Amino acid sequence: MDNMSQRGIRSAGQPIGRLMAQALQFPDLISLAAGFVDNGSLPCEESTACMQRLLADPGDLRAALQYGSTAGYPALRSAIIDWTYAKAPECKPPVEQVILTSGSNQLLHLLAEALLDPGDIVLAAAPTYFVFLGTLQAAGARTIGIHADEQGMCLDSLQAKLDELSSLGLAHRVKAIYVIPDFDNPGASTLSLERRHELLHIAMKWRSSHGPLMLIVDNAYQQLRYEGESLPTLRSLHPEADDFIAELGTFSKSFSPGIRVGWGVVPEYLVEPLLDIKSNIDFGSPHFAQHFMYRALIEGEVERHLPRIRTVYQKKLQAMLTALQAEMGDIPGVHWRKPSGGLYVWLTLPEHISASEGAQLWQIATQYGVLYVPGDYCYPAEGQAVEYNTIRLSFGVQSPEGIAVGIQKLAQAVREVI
């Protein structure tokens, strides 16, 4: 491997690769690790109906089988704007600012490529989405974790860290703040309305004194709310949002990850640079999938599907919270966040217990037949100290019964380690 690039070397050993390998190694285990979506509620009927209509429309089918443009099918980009800004039509971006990607993850990658040189700094909640941490690491960026609680990133801590970086003469290196406002992966937190305003205020203030700073707002889970009222997106809360917010969305969670259509709404000045990079990678994500999702969206299949999966996931979330209370409610030092949406619960164990890959708990848990994501995968390399006694639990894949058994086994392992 002596011919690998620096970027290749920095990309090595991604947790997601290890997680997948682990899942293959222990196929009979109950996985509370996998980020897959619920298999039973995948939109088979909805997709069949849509696809039949697409196949029956010769002009549309032919267009779908041909190359598209780098930014993606304009009709879908338009429809996404209409759909996501139905409640805030005054904030609709022009269609040119929407880029379609292979999952919203690809947009995260494009942003990292466009914005970050080695040594540049990205701030994110600790914990945060570990695949993006891998992307940032590959780009050679410094990632700095900010203390977060059940309401997401703590903005006093963010401000303090920004002040510190500024006083160290590193202000010019601070390129972006990454945030998952709704049902954070893995933090299971939702940024309160007050914090949304405060975050925008901090970002604007920084920009006026230090120059460019991008807010990368990952709305991947936004549609998966199981109770309470939706909160406005960050982009819809500020009149100058278009100058500094890149907002991401995806149909992978709300409809189907196998179709794999995501998107970004990006500042106008970023459109061309991102498309230049994307044109080198694939000059446009699969056109067929985009035509298909266009139908699914405008023919109402997505909206019909959403209540169905919300019900399914709400039951699973409830099963997980009930099992955690029953199995671990009495263990001192064990606590967890109770999200109102998304696919994850964030579990904290007593301080002296490590949940790391290979540690005693991990070994016993896999022996007992349950897999989880060690929380330490999800911590930025600097800033907020890694809490090794944390775990990301997914309730997306397992049945409510599987979740109950999985939590029971995990509790057994925790008690044994204690």
Add this chain to the structure above:
Amino acid sequence: MDNMSQRGIRSAGQPIGRLMAQALQFPDLISLAAGFVDNGSLPCEESTACMQRLLADPGDLRAALQYGSTAGYPALRSAIIDWTYAKAPECKPPVEQVILTSGSNQLLHLLAEALLDPGDIVLAAAPTYFVFLGTLQAAGARTIGIHADEQGMCLDSLQAKLDELSSLGLAHRVKAIYVIPDFDNPGASTLSLERRHELLHIAMKWRSSHGPLMLIVDNAYQQLRYEGESLPTLRSLHPEADDFIAELGTFSKSFSPGIRVGWGVVPEYLVEPLLDIKSNIDFGSPHFAQHFMYRALIEGEVERHLPRIRTVYQKKLQAMLTALQAEMGDIPGVHWRKPSGGLYVWLTLPEHISASEGAQLWQIATQYGVLYVPGDYCYPAEGQAVEYNTIRLSFGVQSPEGIAVGIQKLAQAVREVI
């Protein structure tokens, strides 16, 4: 744009972006520029048949709608090996060495990411595939063009350039040779069997004295042969090929670019690094498209479709060659290559005429209503001098009649400039 990364800056101004903008600016023009495939012969019936069977298989449909793995659907990877190595079963790679991507172009990008640091060197025919030149430029690599003729890269020139680089103390910077052996884009050349052996010999010799060197073999057009016998792929010609050849293929030309499934067969030691990078970008290309292409391949739709498009393209190629002879055969200094496959003809004008974007010929041609790809887009930054009097002509999109009219207009423009 003062917050762009070096990579972002190096990615700016890709010709493909300008070409697409140009096509939008002049929608009524006859485009001999676009690299799109023939619209009329897109596999509408074949796709409908396949899709109906996929929709009728509930287990398969459900699996297709879920996430897949980063490397892609194993059954398709296996089927691709069986299909592409039907004539050389002894050379079949293990399925683990096959990676599915969004078009083979994404594999080119992954290879560049994995192998190249700024200042590293890639050798390629002059001219060569301009999108890959953009990728290499973004990676900060040096691209060195090697003289090429109608039989592809001239290997004396390659050897001379390698010797020169070695004597300059740059041997450790030489990371890859990129080659499109069949119906080169844009050179319209096919590497002869003798040159295939010679290229392998040169690469092996270099490796034994200087260490790692990757042969990146782009077989995108291999299935589009309209006359003569297929030549063996480079990977099937050398027992140690698996140590140093990365071979690319795609269904974009042979079936549908809208489905957009490509693949690479890569050395074993490169699998994990490439998947690490891919897992950061998209952790796997769209699974649905892979299940669909699996059916298209094993149910014989690809094989049924191929003779049909070969006939269509052969007629178009013939129309282009006939028109060139009729319209420009008598202009001194004008000549062109006559490929036996692919989608392109490489045209050379008298030396003093520039075909560059914005030059007189380009302006008159667009006035007369015809678009082409200026050949200078396709030259590596160093090595073989750019020939500005060259043009890439695509015969994929236009009808035979459109091709005849387009060449007539182009000839008119050439005569006017002369």
